[in-house]
Amino acid sequence: MSDRPTLKGRHASVSEPRLVRWLLVAIALAFLCVSVVLPLVSVFSEALRNGVSAYIDSITDPDAISAIKLTLLVAFIAVPFNLVFGVAAAWCVSKFEFWGKSFLSTLIDLPFSVSPVISGLIYVLLYGAHGWFGPWLQAHNVHIIFATAGIVMATTFVTFPFVARELIPLMQEQGSDEEQAALSLGASGWQTFRRVTLPNIRWSLLYGVLLCNARAMGEFGAVSVVSGHIRGLTNTMPLHVEILYNEYNFVAAFSVASLLALLALVTLAVKSFLEWRHADELAAKHKH
Amino acid sequence: MTIGRPRIYMKSPSPLPGFGISLGYTLVYLSIIVLLPLAAVFSKTAAMGWHEFVAVGLSKRAIAAYKLTFGTAFVAAMTNAAFGLIVAWVLVRYEFWGKKFVDALIDLPFALPTAVAGIALTSIYAANGWIGRYLEPHGIKVAYTPIGISIALIFVGLPFVVRTVEPVLKDLGLDVEEAAASLGANRFATIRRVVLPAIFPALTTGVTLAFARAVGEYGSVIFIAGNMPFKSEIAPLLIIVQLEQYNYAGATAIATVMLAMSFFLLLVVNMLQSWARHRS
Amino acid sequence: MRITVQNIAKNFSNMKALDSVSIDVKSGELVALLGPSGSGKTTLLRIVAGLETPDAGTVLFGDEDASSWPVQKRQVGFVFQHYALFRHMTVGNNIAFGQDVRPRRARLAKSVIKDRVRDLLRLVQLDDMEARYPSQLSGGQRQRVALARALAIEPRVLLLDEPFGALDAKVRKDLRAWLRQIHDETGLTTLFVTHDQEEALELADRIVVMNKGMVEQVGTADDVFDSAATPFVQDFIGESNKLAVDILRGAVFLRGQKLSVSAGNLADGPAILYVRPHHLLISEPGALAMPATVTGIRRSGARYRIDAILSNGQQQVEIECRTTVQVSAGSQIHLIPEYGRVFAQNGLGS
Numbered sequence: 001m002s003d004r005p006t007l008k009g010r011h012a013s014v015s016e017p018r019l020v021r022w023l024l025v026a027i028a029l030a031f032l033c034v035s036v037v038l039p040l041v042s043v044f045s046e047a048l049r050n051g052v053s054a055y056i057d058s059i060t061d062p063d064a065i066s067a068i069k070l071t072l073l074v075a076f077i078a079v080p081f082n083l084v085f086g087v088a089a090a091w092c093v094s095k096f097e098f099w100g101k102s103f104l105s106t107l108i109d110l111p112f113s114v115s116p117v118i119s120g121l122i123y124v125l126l127y128g129a130h131g132w133f134g135p136w137l138q139a140h141n142v143h144i145i146f147a148t149a150g151i152v153m154a155t156t157f158v159t160f161p162f163v164a165r166e167l168i169p170l171m172q173e174q175g176s177d178e179e180q181a182a183l184s185l186g187a188s189g190w191q192t193f194r195r196v197t198l199p200n201i202r203w204s205l206l207y208g209v210l211l212c213n214a215r216a217m218g219e220f221g222a223v224s225v226v227s228g229h230i231r232g233l234t235n236t237m238p239l240h241v242e243i244l245y246n247e248y249n250f251v252a253a254f255s256v257a258s259l260l261a262l263l264a265l266v267t268l269a270v271k272s273f274l275e276w277r278h279a280d281e282l283a284a285k286h287k288h
Numbered sequence: 289m290t291i292g293r294p295r296i297y298m299k300s301p302s303p304l305p306g307f308g309i310s311l312g313y314t315l316v317y318l319s320i321i322v323l324l325p326l327a328a329v330f331s332k333t334a335a336m337g338w339h340e341f342v343a344v345g346l347s348k349r350a351i352a353a354y355k356l357t358f359g360t361a362f363v364a365a366m367t368n369a370a371f372g373l374i375v376a377w378v379l380v381r382y383e384f385w386g387k388k389f390v391d392a393l394i395d396l397p398f399a400l401p402t403a404v405a406g407i408a409l410t411s412i413y414a415a416n417g418w419i420g421r422y423l424e425p426h427g428i429k430v431a432y433t434p435i436g437i438s439i440a441l442i443f444v445g446l447p448f449v450v451r452t453v454e455p456v457l458k459d460l461g462l463d464v465e466e467a468a469a470s471l472g473a474n475r476f477a478t479i480r481r482v483v484l485p486a487i488f489p490a491l492t493t494g495v496t497l498a499f500a501r502a503v504g505e506y507g508s509v510i511f512i513a514g515n516m517p518f519k520s521e522i523a524p525l526l527i528i529v530q531l532e533q534y535n536y537a538g539a540t541a542i543a544t545v546m547l548a549m550s551f552f553l554l555l556v557v558n559m560l561q562s563w564a565r566h567r568s
Numbered sequence: 569m570r571i572t573v574q575n576i577a578k579n580f581s582n583m584k585a586l587d588s589v590s591i592d593v594k595s596g597e598l599v600a601l602l603g604p605s606g607s608g609k610t611t612l613l614r615i616v617a618g619l620e621t622p623d624a625g626t627v628l629f630g631d632e633d634a635s636s637w638p639v640q641k642r643q644v645g646f647v648f649q650h651y652a653l654f655r656h657m658t659v660g661n662n663i664a665f666g667q668d669v670r671p672r673r674a675r676l677a678k679s680v681i682k683d684r685v686r687d688l689l690r691l692v693q694l695d696d697m698e699a700r701y702p703s704q705l706s707g708g709q710r711q712r713v714a715l716a717r718a719l720a721i722e723p724r725v726l727l728l729d730e731p732f733g734a735l736d737a738k739v740r741k742d743l744r745a746w747l748r749q750i751h752d753e754t755g756l757t758t759l760f761v762t763h764d765q766e767e768a769l770e771l772a773d774r775i776v777v778m779n780k781g782m783v784e785q786v787g788t789a790d791d792v793f794d795s796a797a798t799p800f801v802q803d804f805i806g807e808s809n810k811l812a813v814d815i816l817r818g819a820v821f822l823r824g825q826k827l828s829v830s831a832g833n834l835a836d837g838p839a840i841l842y843v844r845p846h847h848l849l850i851s852e853p854g855a856l857a858m859p860a861t862v863t864g865i866r867r868s869g870a871r872y873r874i875d876a877i878l879s880n881g882q883q884q885v886e887i888e889c890r891t892t893v894q895v896s897a898g899s900q901i902h903l904i905p906e907y908g909r910v911f912a913q914n915g916l917g918s
Contacts, residue, residue: 016475021382028378029390031371034419035443036396039408042418046411085317092310096302104314106558110322113550115504116402117524118543121531122325125332130536132328157321177652179304180619183639184646185666185721189305195669199656211399218401220507221524225531238403238507245407245511254411257404264399272392303619303639 043261046254058255066232067240067256070148074223074236075216078156082212086163087205091193093164094171095179105168111160119157120225123150146228151236154222159215166208167201174200203278207271214267218260326547333544336537344530345541353523354545360434360522361502364441369495372449379450380457394450397443402507409440410511432514437522440508445498452494456487456564489564493557500553504546569630569724569757570595571616576625578611578781585611586622587781593725593759598751600768601761603778604804609761610649610729612778616759617727618642629724645718645756647728651710653702659713660685660698666721688716691750708739715747719754726751728760732767744771765805769793777801799840799911808842809885811878813910815839820910823880828856829908843908845873845888850901857902860885862895876901 015021048055058064089108093101111119125131127144137144144150178200182192198205220238227234229243237256244253333341344350378384379391397405413420413430423430430436460483468478506524514520521529523546530539571593578586586608593599601609614620616627618639626635634642654662661668667681676684689695692712702710711731718726731747732740748771751758762768768775769789777784777792777800785797796802803810813820813827815834820827820841829841851857860876863884867873874887874895887903895901 024374025378025382025384028371028375032375032390032393035439035446036393038412038418039405039443040396040400042408042412043404046408081317085314088310088317089314092307092314095304096307096311098307098311104318106554107318107322108314110326110554113500113504113554114326115506115524115543115546115550117506117527118329118504118547121527121539121543122328124531125328125536125540126325128536132331153321157325160321176302176304177648177650178654180639181646181648181652181717182654182665182669183303184617184619184642184644185669185717186640186643187665187669188640191669192304193306195665196654199654214399214401218399218404220401220403224506225528238401241403241407250411253407257401257407260401260404264396264401264404267399268392268395271395272388276388303621 040261040265043254043258046250047258049254050251054251055255055258058252059259061252063231063235064240064252064256067235067237068259070151070235071217071237073148074152074155075213077152078159078216079209079213081156082159083163083205083209085160086165086167086208086212089164090167090171090201091197094168095176108161108164111157116158116219116221117225120154120222123153123157123226127153145226146230146234148234150226151223151234154226155216155219158219158222159212162212162215163205163208166204166211170201170204171197203274207274210267210270214264217263329540329543329547332537332540336541340537341541341544344535344538345545349517349521350523350526350542350545352518353521353526353542356434356437356520357503357523358549360437361441361499361505363438364445364502365495365499367438367442368445368449368498369491372446372494372498373453373491375446376450376453376457380454394447396447397445398447402444402505403511405443406440406508406511409436409443409508413439413512431512432516432520434520436512436514437509437520440512441502441505444505444508445502448498448501449491449494452497453487453490456490460486489560493560493564496553496557496560500550500557503549503553570628571725571757571759572628573612573616574626574628576612576615576622576627578608578615578620578622584781586615588625589778589781589783590625591776591783591786593757595757596755598748598758598771598773599760600772600775601759601778602765602768602775602805603763603784605763606780607778608781609763609776609778613727613729613759613761616725617644617646619646643721643724645715645721645723645726647711647714647718647726647731649730649733651702651714653710653713653717655702657701658698659689659694659700659702659705662702662713663688663717663720665717684720688720691719691753692716693746707735708743711735711743715750719756723756726754726756726758728758730761730763732762732764740767747771769805777804779804794907796842796909799842802842802909802911806844807886808844809848811841811843811883811885812881813839813841815910815912822858822878825858825880826856827858827905827908829905829910831910834910834912837912839910839912841905841908841910843885843905845886847906847908848885848887849904849906850874850887850889850895851904853902854904857904860901860903862897862899862901864897865895874901876903878903 016024092098093105093108124145126133127137127150128134129138129145131145144153178196179192182196187195218238219236220242223236224239224242227236227239229235229239231243235243237260241253241257241260244256375394379387410431412418413423413436415421415424415431417431420431428435430439464482464486465478468482473481504524506522509522510525513522513525515525523542527539527542530536530542573589573591576586576589589608589612601612603609611620615622618634618637622635626633628634629642654665657665663685664681667676667684685698689698692715694709694712694716697705697709697713702713705713732743735743744767760772769792772789774786774788775792776786779800785792785801787795787797792801792805796805802808811822813822815821815831815836817836818831818833820829820831820839822841827841829843831839853859859879861879862874862876864875865872866875868888871888871890874889876885876887877883878885885903
């Protein structure tokens, strides 16, 4: 497409007057400033309102530490599960033609369109005291709702599609020529996947996992329903932020929140880096 | 004649291995994590009498919550349609200092936990907040009103619009616009009659996605909403309220109404996307 | 290794891709599968490779029935149309891949593999490209890496899917001669798919002409060019003037005028005469010469092309001749078909 006119150095016939361009950029930047930058800055500003030592105190408080530990644990379980699922789902959806394929893709996306609160509710209806399996679980003294297991399940549901969504468009675009070549050269199925497919999708996979992780650590609505908010036991970081905020302990709330905001910033930074370094290996269109 | 592959399910057999195991695993995992739990909602609703369903699911308080939820989500989606389009246009078409940074920033609402966004927006728009203090003297209350809810939903929905429109705008060849110009169309006519129709399906898809996400949003909204029944209580919060009163049937009824809306929106998005595919 | 394909049939969602196809490729032969797109030639090649499963029929490698062998076991060197090079591996690693993935006991020593890669790179004339990535190569170079990679597994047969399809004309011509040379050096049984008749005619020992999932003719370049078995082959390979004629007792008539071509043993009735433009000779008026009016003259490379309309029946013909004859638009000429093929209207040949 080298003979197509490029955006840089374009002719005036397909550009806007300088004033219009300037105005549009100004509007866009102002809008983003107010709606995105300002909230982000306010998190750190509120967190450091009483100085660095107050900040450190808030995030080293025993309840905060246990919330951080629980959040890490939940992500540590939910993310690998969804990673394996994402790769399996992307493999069968992108490399094969079968009946009901588009329906399956829609089902994979389903958790995106379900309110997080409902995502929590469905597990309460299954495993809660009055749920389908509730009586059986109580008889066997297994706790899922208001316990770590329930938080993990709700988090898994909410972050379910992330890895698959990242991989499917890329793997569809790449086709299966290279895999077929590997097979014709004598590679087994597993060798083909590990040595040909995996290296081709690694950066997209990494980004999918990061996004999945960011959401897993930050999930609020679904976790809020199944956790029961037991301090030091079933409180994740976002829930701890809520409790502190509702107790008017703003500095502590924003301090813990700032850790989550940092996680988001790191995720975005890695994403930008991957896009810059490995643009050709990442799917062009990101859908969420 | 060759290895026993489940050929019946496949439209055209592929030499690649792993179809059976990957599809099987996908279906089992999908069923356990997504389908079975969702089925619980509908079975619970089905077990409920119609009367009981209406009593909570369509009560005055619930209907007020639906109206508020869909109304604020609609306002937010429309705002994002306008500003999201401008942002996408600026990012694709113009060069300016810090563009890479701005581009990365668009995804922040995807990555930032909703509760963090919620408390941050509340602190900004509260009476003594960075923006609230300038609005309050003019009698404009944002925090704890529907305006605040809309602002939170604008934050949440922005990336959907920008990231859906951006690739289409990028793919749109300049030659089409040059052709329009060569045929005598001025810049405004070119944009209105050539560019906008081309990106319209993507824009509608993005706006619908943003709307769908906003309808279910909870974390970023509850801090800024005020949560007054009939006034600033959104539907997801109403589910929580029912749960706190151990009214599982009531929570399920509201959830069913919302799920039905979500599935409808999902259907709309799928239709919009196939429409866009047919046009390109 | 001799390859025999027997009664292969293949359907794709209600569309017949191959309909009972049988071919026989002798050991060391270079055979082209030639046909228009949708003729089933690529499907046939992929079935031989084991990349596609036929609905019926058998594939023999030598005397062994290979029909149920998975692609890995067939040990075929398959060169993909768009090369399918592993983009994350260097040229050297691409070529070594087939050896690297072998089970440990069957694998060559690292140093041996390295030498093998070097030898192959020399064979495909890419000696100093070992450390490059596919994205840093030109189309022709990628093609050669793909071939080296296929040769590295010491294949029983070499299968190439449109090997020069994505290259520009000049590179195609060079690679064509080079492929022939490699084939002669390695002595590998080679089967390649092409839609370019010139490529098939120039390169292959034998050509399999395919159409709509069936084999129309198998033969040498001379066979398919000069003695087409079916109207399709005659039409598809080279250019032909098509004239509606009548057969009467073994002679060919154009609107009552007897022509100099033989009708063979065709039955009496309407038929179609195919004459290549260079087989229409301009001659003196005579009983066997067809009068015609010139409508235009074009230069085509070293030769000239004359458009004319036959006075008998107003059918349009094209004549190719070496030198300018003294004609111009509007002049009257006489044409004698030096050689032609007559097919009955139902497609049966003479």
